[in-house]
Every structure is written in C-alpha cells, then in structure tokens.
Amino acid sequence: MTAPRKKTRANGEGTIYQRKDGRWEAAGYVLAADSTSKRVRVYGSTRREAADKLAEKIADSNRGVPVATADSTVSDYLTYWLNGVAIHSLRENTHTRYATCVRLHLIPGLGTKKIARLTAKDVRTFLDRLRTTCQCCTQGLDTERKGCCAIGECCQRRLSALTVIYVHSVLKSAIEHAVREDELPRNVARSVKTTAPRPRRFRPLTTAEARKFLDAARTDRLHALYELALRTGLRKGELLGLHWEDLDLTTGTASIRRSLQRTRTGGLTHLPTKTRASERRIALPTECIHSLKERKEQQDEERETAGPAWRDSGLVFTTPTGGPLDPANLTRHFRSFLDRAGLRRIRFHDLRHSTATLLLEQGVDLVVIKELLGHAHLGVTAGVYAHVRLRLQRQAINALGHALGGQDDEPDGPPAAAVVR
Structure with missing residues (x-):
C-alpha cells in the first residue's frame, strides 16, 4: 500500500505547523520596513486563523506594502x-x-x-x-x-x-x-509606570471678571464670538467652524458638527469634532441669540463693503472679506482685546474653563455641564474641575454646620429636603 503523500504548500505560501502549546504558527517571507525580505511569524488558535493572518501579510507584501x-x-x-x-x-x-x-x-x-x-x-x-x-x-x-x-x-x-x-x-x-x-x-x-504630574493650575474668570469681559466685548468686532465662547463653553475650533445653517435662532439651538483647524497639508480645514460626544446640539442663551442676529447684520454690511472680493464661506465668524478666521489670528486678536480691556491675560481655552466653573458654582449638575461641553466621559468633567467641587463641598459642609448649630423652631415638623450637587 502506497503511503499517502504529504500535503505540500505552494512556493511562497510559507509554512504552518502546530506548536507544543496547541497554538498554530505560520511563517513566511515578506517585504520588511527596511526594504529587505524577512521572515515573519504569526499565530492563531486554529490552522485556518494562522493561515489567514499569514496570507494577509504576504498579500500586503506583494502589493509593495512593508510589513x-x-x-x-x-x-x-x-x-x-x-x-x-x-x-x-x-x-x-x-x-x-x-x-x-x-x-x-x-x-x-x-x-x-x-x-x-x-x-x-x-x-x-x-x-x-x-x-x-x-x-x-x-x-x-x-x-x-x-x-x-x-x-x-x-x-x-x-x-x-x-x-x-x-x-x-x-x-x-x-x-x-x-x-x-x-x-x-x-x-x-x-x-513601565510614569508618575502623572500635577494638573496645570488655571485661574478661570470670576463672576465679576466675566461681567467686565462681556461689557468690554460689546465694542469688539468679534463680540458675538466672545459671548458665545463664555456663555456656552464651545471650543475655539468649534466656534470658527460654525455655519449659519448650524444655527436655529428661532428655537435658540446650535448644532456642533465640525471644527475648523489649520493642518500641515490642507491649510484651514473643516474636520470632524474632537470626539463623537463633541458632536452635539446645545441650547443658546437669549443674549447669544441677540448678538448672533447682530452678527448677521454686521456680516451683511461687510459683504456690501467687500463687493467682488467677498468670499461666501457660509461661516458665522469670518474675516472682513468672508474668509475663515485662522485660529492663530484669533488668539492674537484675543490677547490684544484683553490688553485693551484691562483684563488679565488668560488663554482663549480658559473661557471654556470659566463657563464650567461658573456653572458649577451655580449648582448646575455635572451631567448637564458634560453634555454642554461635549466631554466624552463624566470623569473628564469631574477631574478637570475638581477644585470647584472642593469649594462647593466646603459650602455644603458649612451650610450643614449652620443648620445643625441653629435653633429648631418646629421640632415636630418634617425635615426639609435638601439637594447637594
């Protein structure tokens, strides 16, 4: 009786065998990152899995893609x-x-x-x-x-x-x-574990500084942008990427769908929002609705002044000729505005921090702030603004101490319901 012939693999398909630990190993020659031919090994729980992995790498190598x-x-x-x-x-x-x-x-x-x-x-x-x-x-x-x-x-x-x-x-x-x-x-x-540094300390605007900021912004060309930034906490790129079609000034809502950023290859480019959670719909404050309507009128005047030089980009915040605003130029304009207004120097992103801080101090729930800011996880919101939560805890403890130390006018009455956020 003739012994059955061993199954052979075609030239270039590599070898496959079962290891002592039960796993299957496949090996073959592919194009390496240094443009030489090198042997690569892949593993799988079954022969088919190992063969498929090796076939994929060999196919990439045959297309000239280094493996x-x-x-x-x-x-x-x-x-x-x-x-x-x-x-x-x-x-x-x-x-x-x-x-x-x-x-x-x-x-x-x-x-x-x-x-x-x-x-x-x-x-x-x-x-x-x-x-x-x-x-x-x-x-x-x-x-x-x-x-x-x-x-x-x-x-x-x-x-x-x-x-x-x-x-x-x-x-x-x-x-x-x-x-x-x-x-x-x-x-x-x-x-290897690395020690996380202490988070960068920032000084958000106080309530008094925020009022002064809004008052000073009323005379600036970018008044609507600054007000929207402070009252809603939108990121710089989200503000600059806002189109008029994203706004519904009748119902008072804005849809955040994209971000304007400068890239090395594409220049000023519209990109998706930072995370999936950043794509959101937010309610607009009444003050922002008024300032955006004024911005619309201002843009119509700028269109007439620019004439043929006007670029109809559909953006809410543009240059005087209708083109997109460069994020770096906005940063420079923002610094000049702070100096003219006599306000202390902060980063533009600190307006976003100020929004969250002021909302927390007003007792707004973290979940609501997370949705407004577009954070992916509640832990991000809680971690960044831990200093505010500590201050709110102290206020709550002091309030409780005052209640426990006072006179009880109605000893037989029901306890008052208190919500501590």
Whole structure:
C-alpha cells in the first residue's frame, strides 16, 4: 500500500505547523520596513486563523506594502506603524505630533534596538534619560546659532513631565499594535509606570471678571464670538467652524458638527469634532441669540463693503472679506482685546474653563455641564474641575454646620429636603 503523500504548500505560501502549546504558527517571507525580505511569524488558535493572518501579510507584501517583523528595529517598526497604521486612524494634526515625537525622541533614543528584544528596563532607562537630558545638547539645537550649549554652557533645557508622558504613550500605542497583530507577546512599555504630574493650575474668570469681559466685548468686532465662547463653553475650533445653517435662532439651538483647524497639508480645514460626544446640539442663551442676529447684520454690511472680493464661506465668524478666521489670528486678536480691556491675560481655552466653573458654582449638575461641553466621559468633567467641587463641598459642609448649630423652631415638623450637587 502506497503511503499517502504529504500535503505540500505552494512556493511562497510559507509554512504552518502546530506548536507544543496547541497554538498554530505560520511563517513566511515578506517585504520588511527596511526594504529587505524577512521572515515573519504569526499565530492563531486554529490552522485556518494562522493561515489567514499569514496570507494577509504576504498579500500586503506583494502589493509593495512593508510589513513589520519581529526582527525589525524600533526605528523601522515605528516608521511602518506611523505610515501604515496610525495615519488611517488619527486626525492629521495628531499624526503630525506623533511623527514629531517619533523623530525627535523615540528613534534617537531607542531606534537601533530590535523591537522583539526591547525590555521594560530599556524603556525605563530611556524615559529617565529623557527627563534629565538637556534637549539643546541632545538635538544640537544651538550648533547653528552658536547658543550657550554650543560653547559649553549648558542651558539645562529639559522636557516637561507632560511631554515625557506623551512620548511614553506614543511608544505604548505603537507596541500595542504589534501585540494585537501577534508580532510581540506583550507590551513591555505598559510595564513601565510614569508618575502623572500635577494638573496645570488655571485661574478661570470670576463672576465679576466675566461681567467686565462681556461689557468690554460689546465694542469688539468679534463680540458675538466672545459671548458665545463664555456663555456656552464651545471650543475655539468649534466656534470658527460654525455655519449659519448650524444655527436655529428661532428655537435658540446650535448644532456642533465640525471644527475648523489649520493642518500641515490642507491649510484651514473643516474636520470632524474632537470626539463623537463633541458632536452635539446645545441650547443658546437669549443674549447669544441677540448678538448672533447682530452678527448677521454686521456680516451683511461687510459683504456690501467687500463687493467682488467677498468670499461666501457660509461661516458665522469670518474675516472682513468672508474668509475663515485662522485660529492663530484669533488668539492674537484675543490677547490684544484683553490688553485693551484691562483684563488679565488668560488663554482663549480658559473661557471654556470659566463657563464650567461658573456653572458649577451655580449648582448646575455635572451631567448637564458634560453634555454642554461635549466631554466624552463624566470623569473628564469631574477631574478637570475638581477644585470647584472642593469649594462647593466646603459650602455644603458649612451650610450643614449652620443648620445643625441653629435653633429648631418646629421640632415636630418634617425635615426639609435638601439637594447637594
């Protein structure tokens, strides 16, 4: 009797076999990030799963798309991840920040190491060095301009704790993708814990300052924008991306659908809102409805003045010729306005913080504030404004102490209902 022939795989399809631990392993040659041919291994709980994973990688390789391998260096893998994976899931500005982080910090610090041999100790040592090393010396920033570091007088320009945490998070995201693709057994970057810095302290406008701000804004061309920012807490990009079609001044509502931002490739571009929760419908205060109607009349006058130079963008807040307002120009205009009004310098984003703070101090529920601001989770709202909640707690405790220390005029009456938010 002739023995059955072994099933053979076609040339280039790789090999598949079952490991001692029960999992199936498939291996084959693919195009690596450094343009060479390297062997890649994938795993699956069944033969079919392992075969499908390998077939997908070989198909990508045949199309000329580099595939990460366990033999890749950290530099090669990060380049592959940025250009082949992250670019499809990140907003353009976020991808640009990731790429800058990889170029300036991760590749110089860890790039030559094999990603499969990267350890938690390597990551911890890298982050510690990042915290303590002068960036002018590391990146040679003073070489051309002959600054202090170039002449032997180090300026000790170190990265902030927030930047170090950001670099760590980018590395974790990249390695996590390798783990999900069964290219690495675990994410060693997650084993390294970084101490979260204290949150940045900000001083939102007090009630008196907010009144002064609104009074001064009435004489400014961007009065309606400033009032809408303070009374609703909309983000800068959401305000600049607001179209007239998004407003219903009859019912007093606004639909927040997009954000105007400047990107490296597209210039001023309309993008989706920051998160899914940021796409929302909000109620407009009466004062904002009046100022927006005035803004409509103002825009009609500007259209007549501009004549043929007018650009009909459909935006609520525009330049005098109808074009979109650049976020950077709005920041400069805002600073000049504060100086002219005699108000202390704050960031434009602090108007949003001021909205939430003033609402909390009026006893508005956190859930309502979360929906108004478009936060994805209630914990974000509660965490950012913890200082206000502490003050409200003290007010509540003092109120309770006053009640417990006073005379009870009606000892037999029912207790009064009190709501503490």
